[in-house]
Each structure stands twice: as structure tokens, then as C-alpha cells.
Amino acid sequence: MSDHMIRQYEDELRSLREMVLAMGSLTGEQLDAAIAASEHPDAALAARIIEREPDADRLEHQIDHLAIRLLALRQPVAIDLREVLSARRVAGELQRICDYAENLAKRLIALGEADVEARRSLVSIGRFATAMVKDAMHAYFAEDAGEAQKVWNRDRELDAMYTSLFRELITYMIEDPRRIMAATHMLFMARDFERVGDRATNIAEAVRYTVSGVPVEEERPKADATKSMVMPTMP
């Protein structure tokens, strides 16, 4: 490559990283808004999350488009190749996290002012999952495999929090059937936050791959026991 081409290539790699950075910021804002609206009902804030969702789709397409252009025209190798592939992967995960934020916003609007006091555990899960996403993105920009590993390890704790909230909500429904609809929305919302944590774990895997060149073959820790939960004993 000529000097000019090398400079151009480096500029493109830099813009790819900047686009992923912008998408990471948007994702963090969407999650923070979903947590705030879970804590204090705020239909306008929830509506704003839904309005901004197309921005995430657009960014993902732009990242994918530039990544493919880089792959096709520049044929990067070794760490540069892994960096381009990871940018695509991370953008895909962020897009799915933004989808979850949109789902959360729709349910928050339906919930309205209902059951505000019961939402505390949901807010805790939301904060825990959001911190995982932010730390995974930090590890991505710092190319820090150690930090990525720490994020990955935290998924087990998130799953345990989710399992515990799931049990709490089921018991709550049994005790007061008038709250079944609200509790069902909260079950799905808790599940959305739990999935956000899974996506953060995937971002952490992409970081480990970029830095080390070794794809993560190890299975993600799966401590979500709710799928296998059977009926609690009736009083």
C-alpha cells in the first residue's frame, strides 16, 4: 500500500471505532432512561426511548457497511482483521440491547403508575446489567481482556438476581391475582434486563477475541434457572 492508502485505511479504521463508540453511548443512554422510567413512572421518557430506537438500527447498518467495505477493499489481516470483525459483532449486540430497551419502554407505558413499590428489584437488575454493558464497552475501547473477563464472570450473579426476582413475582401473583397483569409485565421486563447482561457477555467475548486472537469456545455461564422452574409449594 502507498502512504496515502495506508493513511486512508487508518482513517477508516478510526471512523469504525468512533461509530461503535457513538452506538455504545446511545445504548447506555437508552438503558439509563429505561431504569429511570422503571423507578419513577415517566411516560414521556419511555416514549423518547421508542423514538430513538431507529437511530441504533441506522448506526448498526453504517458500521456493518463500513466494516464490509474495509474487508473487501483493504483485506486486513491479524489484529486489524479481528478489530473489523469485532466492531461488527459489538454493533450487532448493541443493536439488540437497544431492542430490549424499546421493549422495556413499551411495557413501562402499559404499567403506568402501577406497582411502583414492587419495581425496586427490577431497578437493581437493570442497574447491574447496564453496568455490565458500560464496562464491556470500556474494555472494548481499552482493548483490555482482563476487564472483559471480569464482565463475563458477572453474568452468573445477574442470572441469580433474575431467578430470585422471578420467584418473587410468581409468589406475588399467587398472593394477589389482581396484580397478575402488572407482574407479568415485570416478568418480561426482568427477562429483558437479564438478556441485556447476556449481550454484555457477548461483547466481552468479542474483546477477548480481538486482543488474543483466540475465539472464545467456553460456554457462557448460564445460571438462569427460571426456564427450569417448577411450581412453588402452595400455602
Add this chain to the structure above:
Amino acid sequence: MSDHMIRQYEDELRSLREMVLAMGSLTGEQLDAAIAASEHPDAALAARIIEREPDADRLEHQIDHLAIRLLALRQPVAIDLREVLSARRVAGELQRICDYAENLAKRLIALGEADVEARRSLVSIGRFATAMVKDAMHAYFAEDAGEAQKVWNRDRELDAMYTSLFRELITYMIEDPRRIMAATHMLFMARDFERVGDRATNIAEAVRYTVSGVPVEEERPKADATKSMVMPTMP
């Protein structure tokens, strides 16, 4: 390109299509198994779905790898380029459908013999969604934009079926709190099938894009009203 290179390129495009075909068949089998085990409890069949899930992940990686190789080395243009991009997109959707089949299998194992009679609506939704996936894959191989459009249109009906089952299950929980746990699993299973239909719709969009070259900007029809559902009036 030399004749030899053109032949090699055509061979690679053909293997890409064959890999997507193989992945489509696996996905259809996983969904059929999930429906069969919803209708007649069968823990061994459900366990088999879980065992086969890594095959889908492996196929998706192979497809993505070959697609990127084609993009990088062959620099396809026009319909060939769209075909490579669509193969990746379709493989991504199929992988997510296989994830849903795995989720369904885990919940079916937890449900055991519970509430077999209540699962009829779930089976209907499962059949409807699976037919959408199979027809979308047929449209993909036939490069038939008209058939793809028909699949896309059917998502609205699936969403209506889901909304109706959602209501049924909520009422069911209110009437008999002992069934809350089983009904909750069924709510999540119904949701998984509804998501399978969304993925079929995305495959249909990829087909329309491959054939026409115009990306689908139109919003997917969203008639899933459950996210906005409020508490039914209490008796």
C-alpha cells in the same frame, strides 16, 4: 477473472447457498420437535433439541466465514453481492430461531406433564410460525419476492394469535392461581413462537432485498398488543 477463478467463485457461491439450505433444514426440524413436544410431553425429544443447538451456531459461523471470504477475495457486485449479504443475514435469523427452539425445549422439560389440555393454542401458534419460516426459506431458494411478501403479511395474524393467547393465559392465572407457574412458562413459550414469526419476516425482507436490490425501509407490521396490555377488569 480467469475461467478457473470464475468457476471457483461460482462453486463458493453454491456452497454458501447449500450451507444456508442445511441450516434452514435444521431450523425446521428443531421447530417441528418443539411443537411435537408441546403437544405430547416428551422430555427426550426436548433434550435432543438442546443437544443440537450448537450445530446451528457452528453452521452460522461457517456461513459468516465463507461470506466474508467471498466479499474480501471476490468483491462481488450487484446481485451476487446482495446474495452474499443475504446469506449472512438469513443465517443470523435462523440462528436466533434455533435459540428460541432451545428456550422452548427448556421450558417444556420444566412443564413436564402439566396443563397438556391448555397447550392447544400454543401448538397452533407454533405451527403458524413454523410455516412462516419454511415458506420464507422456500422464497429464499426460489428467489421469489412475491412469496416473501406473503410471508411478511402473515406476521400480523400471528401477532393477533399471540395477543389472544396472552389474554387467555392471564385469565387462566387469575381463575386458578395454582396454575400460575405453568401459565408463566406458556406465556414465555408463546412469546418465543411469536418472535420466530418476526424472524421469518426478516428473512422475507432479505429475500425482497436480494431480488429487487431495494432495502426494505417499510416498518414490519407490529400487531403484538401484549406489551401495551392493561389489567382485564376483575370479576
